[in-house]
Amino acid sequence: MKVVFTVSALFMYSWLVQAQSNVAPVEPKAPQSFDVTSIDKTADPCNDFYQYACGNWQKNNPIPPDQVRWSEFIQLRERNAWLLYKELEAASVADPKRTPLQQKYGDFYAACMNTQLANEKGVTALQPALNTIDALSDKKQLAALLATLEIRDGVSGVFNFGVGQDQKDSSRQIAQAGQAGLGLPDLDYYLRDTPRQKKIRDDYVAHMTRMFQLAGDTPENAASEAQAVMAIETALAQGSLSRTDLRDPAKRYHLITLAELETLTPNFDWPSYLQGINMGAFESLDVVYPQFFSTMNAQIGAQSLKAWKSYLRWRALHGAARWLSDPFAEENFKFYNSELQGQQEMAPRWKRCTLATDNALGEAVGQDWVKKYFSPEKKENMTKLVTALEAALRQDIDQVPWMSDETKKKALEKLALIRNKIGYPEHWRDYSTLETKRDDLLGNVARADIFEDRRNLAKLGKPVDETEWHMTPPTVNAYYSQSNNDINFPAGILQPPFYDFSKDEAVNFGGSGSVIGHEMTHGFDDQGSKFDGHGNQVEWQTADDRKAFSDRTDCEVKEYGNFEAAPGVKLNGQLTLGENTADNGGLRIAYMALMDTLAGAAPAPEIDGYSPAQRFFLAYGQLSCENIREQAARNNVLTDPHSPGHWRVNGTVQNFDQFGKAFGCKKAAPMYPETSCRVW
Numbered sequence: 001m002k003v004v005f006t007v008s009a010l011f012m013y014s015w016l017v018q019a020q021s022n023v024a025p026v027e028p029k030a031p032q033s034f035d036v037t038s039i040d041k042t043a044d045p046c047n048d049f050y051q052y053a054c055g056n057w058q059k060n061n062p063i064p065p066d067q068v069r070w071s072e073f074i075q076l077r078e079r080n081a082w083l084l085y086k087e088l089e090a091a092s093v094a095d096p097k098r099t100p101l102q103q104k105y106g107d108f109y110a111a112c113m114n115t116q117l118a119n120e121k122g123v124t125a126l127q128p129a130l131n132t133i134d135a136l137s138d139k140k141q142l143a144a145l146l147a148t149l150e151i152r153d154g155v156s157g158v159f160n161f162g163v164g165q166d167q168k169d170s171s172r173q174i175a176q177a178g179q180a181g182l183g184l185p186d187l188d189y190y191l192r193d194t195p196r197q198k199k200i201r202d203d204y205v206a207h208m209t210r211m212f213q214l215a216g217d218t219p220e221n222a223a224s225e226a227q228a229v230m231a232i233e234t235a236l237a238q239g240s241l242s243r244t245d246l247r248d249p250a251k252r253y254h255l256i257t258l259a260e261l262e263t264l265t266p267n268f269d270w271p272s273y274l275q276g277i278n279m280g281a282f283e284s285l286d287v288v289y290p291q292f293f294s295t296m297n298a299q300i301g302a303q304s305l306k307a308w309k310s311y312l313r314w315r316a317l318h319g320a321a322r323w324l325s326d327p328f329a330e331e332n333f334k335f336y337n338s339e340l341q342g343q344q345e346m347a348p349r350w351k352r353c354t355l356a357t358d359n360a361l362g363e364a365v366g367q368d369w370v371k372k373y374f375s376p377e378k379k380e381n382m383t384k385l386v387t388a389l390e391a392a393l394r395q396d397i398d399q400v401p402w403m404s405d406e407t408k409k410k411a412l413e414k415l416a417l418i419r420n421k422i423g424y425p426e427h428w429r430d431y432s433t434l435e436t437k438r439d440d441l442l443g444n445v446a447r448a449d450i451f452e453d454r455r456n457l458a459k460l461g462k463p464v465d466e467t468e469w470h471m472t473p474p475t476v477n478a479y480y481s482q483s484n485n486d487i488n489f490p491a492g493i494l495q496p497p498f499y500d501f502s503k504d505e506a507v508n509f510g511g512s513g514s515v516i517g518h519e520m521t522h523g524f525d526d527q528g529s530k531f532d533g534h535g536n537q538v539e540w541q542t543a544d545d546r547k548a549f550s551d552r553t554d555c556e557v558k559e560y561g562n563f564e565a566a567p568g569v570k571l572n573g574q575l576t577l578g579e580n581t582a583d584n585g586g587l588r589i590a591y592m593a594l595m596d597t598l599a600g601a602a603p604a605p606e607i608d609g610y611s612p613a614q615r616f617f618l619a620y621g622q623l624s625c626e627n628i629r630e631q632a633a634r635n636n637v638l639t640d641p642h643s644p645g646h647w648r649v650n651g652t653v654q655n656f657d658q659f660g661k662a663f664g665c666k667k668a669a670p671m672y673p674e675t676s677c678r679v680w
C-alpha cells in the first residue's frame with residue numbers, strides 16, 4: 001500500500017527463493033572479509049580488476065540450484081536467515097513459557113511451515129476474497145470493492161495508496177497515490193517487442209491461464225480471463241511512468257486536491273474507497289503521475305465488468321499463490337523464478353517462512369535477534385567509521401574543482417545534517433494488535449499486511465517519527481532516505497564480509513567504509529542533490545553548478561551505458577546513475593578516510609603481500625564478487641538500479657586514479673585511463 005520513492009538502498013532487496021518442503025536445513029558457512037584465495041593471480045589487475053579480485057571466487061562458488069545470484073553478500077543473508085530460523089524454530093513450539101512476542105512470531109512461523117494444512121485448504125483459504133470479487137455487479141462499486149480487498153483480505157489492487165512525507169515539505173505526512181497493478185516486473189515486458197519480451201508476454205498469459213484453472217475455472221474461461229487481465233495491464237503499463245523517470249523527483253511529484261483527483265477519474269468513487277480503508281480527512285494528495293489515474297479511469301470505462309472481475313481475481317490469486325497449496329506455489333515458481341530469473345530449484349521451505357516472518361514481524365523477531373548477535377562494540381566501531389567518513393566527505397566537497405564556494409557551503413550544511421542510524425530502532429514497533437494463528441497461514445500474511453497498512457494510514461497529519469526504520473534488524477543491506485536525510489545500517493550488515501574485527505583497517509575501510517561512503521554520497525547523487533538537509537526538494541545549487549553537476553553525471557551515464565550487463569545487452573546508464581554515483585563517491589571518500597586514519601601512525605605493514613591501499617581495493621572489490629544466471633541478469637538490467645558486480649568494481653576503480661597508483665598500473669591501462677568520470 002505504501003508509496004515510498006525516497007529511499008536508496010545498497011542492494012536491490014528481493015528474496016528470490018521459493019519453497020520446497022523436503023530438504024533438511026543445512027547450516028550455511030559464515031562469509032569472510034577479503035580472502036586471498038579468491039584472487040586470480042593470472043589476471044592483470046590493471047587490465048581487469050574484477051577478474052583479478054574475484055576470478056577464483058567465481059570459479060569456487062557456483063550458484064546453488066535454489067539461487068539466481070550468488071555472492072558473499074547473499075551468503076551473509078543466508079547465514080542471517082539461518083540464525084533467524086533457529087530462533088523461529090524454537091519459538092514455534094507451543095510452550096506456555098514463550099514471551100508474548102515469541103508466541104506471535106513462533107505461531108506465524110509454525111503456520112507457515114504447516115504445508116499439510118496449506119495443501120488441504122488449497123484455494124479455499126482465499127475464498128472470502130474471491131467470493132467478494134465474484135459478487136461485484138456494477139463497475140460503480142469497484143472503488144468500494146478495492147478498499148474491502150485491501151483492508152479486509154490484504155489483496156492489493158490497481159494502485160498504491162498510503163501516507164508519506166511530502167517531497168517538498170518533509171515535516172508533513174500526506175496522502176499519496178501511485179501507479180501499480182502490474183504482474184510483470186517492468187513496463188518493458190509489456191511495451192517492447194523484442195523476441196524475449198514477446199515470449200515472456202505469451203508465457204505470462206499461459207501462466208495466468210493455468211492459475212485460473214487451478215482455482216477451478218474451465219480452460220475456456222481461464223483463457224479468456226487471462227486475455228482480459230493482459231489487456232488491462234498493458235493499458236496500465238502504457239499509462240505508467242518508467243522506472244528511470246520515477247527517479248526524477250520533478251516527474252514523480254504532483255500535489256493535487258482530492259476534488260481535482262475526482263475530476264480526473266470520474267469513473268472511480270474515491271469517497272467510497274477512502275471511507276472503505278478508513279482514511280482520515282485530507283484536502284490534497286501527491287498522485288505521483290496523474291496520467292496513470294486517467295488511464296485507470298479510461299480502463300474502468302472501456303473494459304467490461306467481467307474483465308475487471310477477472311483482473312481482480314488475478315490480483316488475489318497472484319498475491320496469495322506462494323501461500324496456497326503446492327500446485328499454486330509450483331506454478332508461481334515456474335514462471336516468476338524459473339523462467340524470469342533462471343532459478344533451477346525451489347529453496348527449502350524454512351527459508352521462505354523465515355523471510356515471511358521477518359517481513360511480517362521483523363521488529364518482534366529482531367528484538368530478540370539483536371540481543372544475541374549485535375554487540376555494543378559493533379555499534380562503537382561503526383560510529384568511528386562514520387565519523388571518519390564524514391570528515392572525508394567534508395574534505396572532498398571542499399576540494400571538488402567544479403563547485404562554487406556558495407554551493408559548497410550549502411553542500412556542507414546538508415552533510416552536517418545527515419543523521420546516522422546504526423543497528424536497530426530506539427523504539428520497537430508495537431505489535432500488540434496483530435493477531436497470529438497457528439492454523440491460518442494466509443490469514444496471518446494478510447493480517448500482517450493490513451497491520452502495516454493501518455499503521456501507515458494512521459500517520460496522516462502526524463509528526464514524522466525520525467527513529468523509524470524501513471529495514472528490519474537482521475537485514476543485510478543499508479539505505480539513505482532523502483526525506484529524512486539519514487543513513488541507516490541494520491545490524492545484519494555489520495559483520496563479515498562488510499565488517500570484520502579480525503582484519504586490519506584497510507580491509508574494513510574497503511568494506512564497511514565504502515558502504516557508509518556509498519550511503520552518504522546518495523545525499524548528493526542525481527536524486528539526493530535535489531533535496532536539502534531537511535529532506536525538502538529544493539534547488540540549492542547555483543545554475544552554473546547544477547550545469548557542471550549534470551555534465552559530470554552525464555559522463556557516468558555514458559560510461560556505464562557502454563558496459564555489457566548481459567550477453568548483448570548494455571546497462572541502462574540513466575537507471576543506474578544514482579547507485580553508480582554513490583559507488584564512485586563512496587569508494588573515493590572511504591579511501592581518503594583510510595589514508596587520514598593511517599597518516600601519522602607507524603607505516604602499516606604489507607599483509608599477504610599487499611599494501612594497505614591494495615588491500616583496501618581488494619576488500620572493496622570482493623564485496624561484489626558474484627555469479628549470476630543469465631535470465632536474472634537480463635531481468636536486472638530492466639529492474640535493478642544497481643550495476644552488476646563486475647561494473648560496481650571496474651567502473652569505480654577506473655574512475656579513481658589512486659587505484660592505478662596503488663597497483664603500479666601504466667597510464668592508459670584500462671583500469672587507469674587518461675580520462676575518466678568524476679562527480680564526487
Ligand SMILES: [Zn+2]
Binds near residue numbers: 011518522579582
Ligand atoms: Zn545505493
